Amino acid sequence: MRLHRNLVFAVVDALNYIFNEGEYADKVVEKVLKYDKRWGARDRGFIAETTYDMVRWKRLYAEIAEVKAPYSRPNLFRMFAVWAVLKGIKLPDWKQLEPTPERRIKGRFDELSKIRKYRESVPDWMDELAAKALGEALWTKEIAALNQQAEVILRVNTLKTTKDALKNALREAGIETEPIRGYPDALKLAERSNVFITEPFKLGWFEVQDASSQLVAPFLDVKPGQRVVDTCAGAGGKTLHLAALMENKGQLIALDIYGNKLKELKRRAKRDGAHNVETRHIETTKVIKKLYDTADRVLIDAPCTGLGVLKRNPDAKWKLQPEFLEKIMVTQQEILQDYSRIVKPGGKLVYATCSILPQENIMQVKKFLSSEAGKDFHLVKESKIYSSKTGYDGFYMAQLEKNPA
The missing domain is CATH 3.40.50.150 (Vaccinia Virus protein VP39)
Structure with missing residues (x-):
């Protein structure tokens, strides 16, 4: 994968808003994606997913990069370099990303991965409180699950359509879905895509709603x-x-x-x-x-x-x-x-x-x-x-x- 400068800079901008200005990630991603109308679905996907990934693992990446809040731009680039190295992405020869000790990053990752609060990237107080409330074993499993990316789940609006009719209509729009056992009105997207621009959404045939919420x-x-x-x-x-x-x-x-x-x-x-x-x-x-x-x-x-x-x-x-x-x-x-x-x-x-x-x-x-x-x-x-x-x-x-x- 080749990194593009303007996309990486957009991610760093987003992180600055979220970590230093205290803005909400979803609003920030929305704002940053408006920077350049020429960005295609893949570019936009890279910005959104990388931003969320780095927000999710903020503590781990900051610890490996040896940086502390408030995060200066050079420090945000150092965290980005950690993200790229751990994803196996070759770093380009940009002054913002120099020098990046890859072996040290991987070594620190192995070391910190043995400690839950770093591995799962949570604040000390949250780790202690939840472990005490739920028990060590359940909290360990739970925070690992909560650190996975959420799937996109739809709730079929039975006032207007049926599950089969919605499934077929979305397929025609190029979006594949599958039912989920135990959730009568739910359809899960096979892969992430923008369902809000589809005709079935405009017609009110579904809402985006997590399976548990349903x-x-x-x-x-x-x-x-x-x-x-x-x-x-x-x-x-x-x-x-x-x-x-x-x-x-x-x-x-x-x-x-x-x-x-x-x-x-x-x-x-x-x-x-x-x-x-x-x-x-x-x-x-x-x-x-x-x-x-x-x-x-x-x-x-x-x-x-x-x-x-x-x-x-x-x-x-x-x-x-x-x-x-x-x-x-x-x-x-x-x-x-x-x-x-x-x-x-x-x-x-x-x-x-x-x-x-x-x-x-x-x-x-x-x-x-x-x-x-x-x-x-x-x-x-x-x-x-x-x-x-x-x-x-x-x-x-x-x-x-x-x-x-």
């Missing part, structure tokens, strides 16, 4: 005609899945504290033909209070550390701070205490996170059940989804039922 809506056990409330709806990935499971019958209320996310949800719902979705912006507590004791089903897809989705958000490893966990646990419990009051007697509630930490999951559920607000609920079932077992994102779901009146 398990949350069915866990709520919704039926057509019910009143369902998605309390932390965001841009609506799970809301739209709920709409499909409800066959557009009944009322589906999507709540969020961020109005801009709900606008995006409205746009997506229109494309998907999800007509039973109603958005409500939580501007005051009145919005929640009006719904007390009225819903058959309530979904709380709670804000969390996101430790289960590091595959697709590798920069979260470097943005997360230990104090955030303490803060988010308080928020999670407040949300459970408050939003659980929307469930009517005999109704069901699902509490879900995309975290693998018990502190954010079963421990929150137990704390809620032993509180005044949770005394009328009982745990029906829970599901812990680990990336090391499924190959997809890490998730947690608990289904609670409220006692009949």
Whole structure:
């Protein structure tokens, strides 16, 4: 493989934005890919994948290159040289990449690979905390799985099409997919490609949604005609899945504290033909209070550390701070205490996170059940989804039922 100067410089620019300016990797990649309209799919793929790769293995590469934050441009080039050497790519004769001691890089890699926090490239605090919470063996397997590149998974929008019809339509567009056993509405891309420019996407035949995330809506056990409330709806990935499971019958209320996310949800719902979705912006507590004791089903897809989705958000490893966990646990419990009051007697509630930490999951559920607000609920079932077992994102779901009146 031959390295092209402008592509390498684009990667270094991207790393500077992410590591030094604290910008989000997905937004940065989007911005950098606009540098040159002449770049083809392969060039763009190189920039995006190399950037994500270097973000994922930042600690390991920085340690081998013997550089520390904040990272100057020469140091970012040194890290890039480490990446290239470990990938077996011949380095060009550029002044930015001189001199590069290949044997030393490989030697340091062998040495550091024996220590998990370097091998899996995680901060000390995260490694210690997760090992303690999950046990050494599970955390070792889990972080190795979470460091793999995420596959592209689609959720078939059953309001508009079938799995077979979508598979055939994508094949005509030159995109091969395969079903995944145990995930009824999922299709996996055989190789990465831009599905957003396809006709089936414009027609609302599918959404891009990880396989684990596709398990949350069915866990709520919704039926057509019910009143369902998605309390932390965001841009609506799970809301739209709920709409499909409800066959557009009944009322589906999507709540969020961020109005801009709900606008995006409205746009997506229109494309998907999800007509039973109603958005409500939580501007005051009145919005929640009006719904007390009225819903058959309530979904709380709670804000969390996101430790289960590091595959697709590798920069979260470097943005997360230990104090955030303490803060988010308080928020999670407040949300459970408050939003659980929307469930009517005999109704069901699902509490879900995309975290693998018990502190954010079963421990929150137990704390809620032993509180005044949770005394009328009982745990029906829970599901812990680990990336090391499924190959997809890490998730947690608990289904609670409220006692009949």
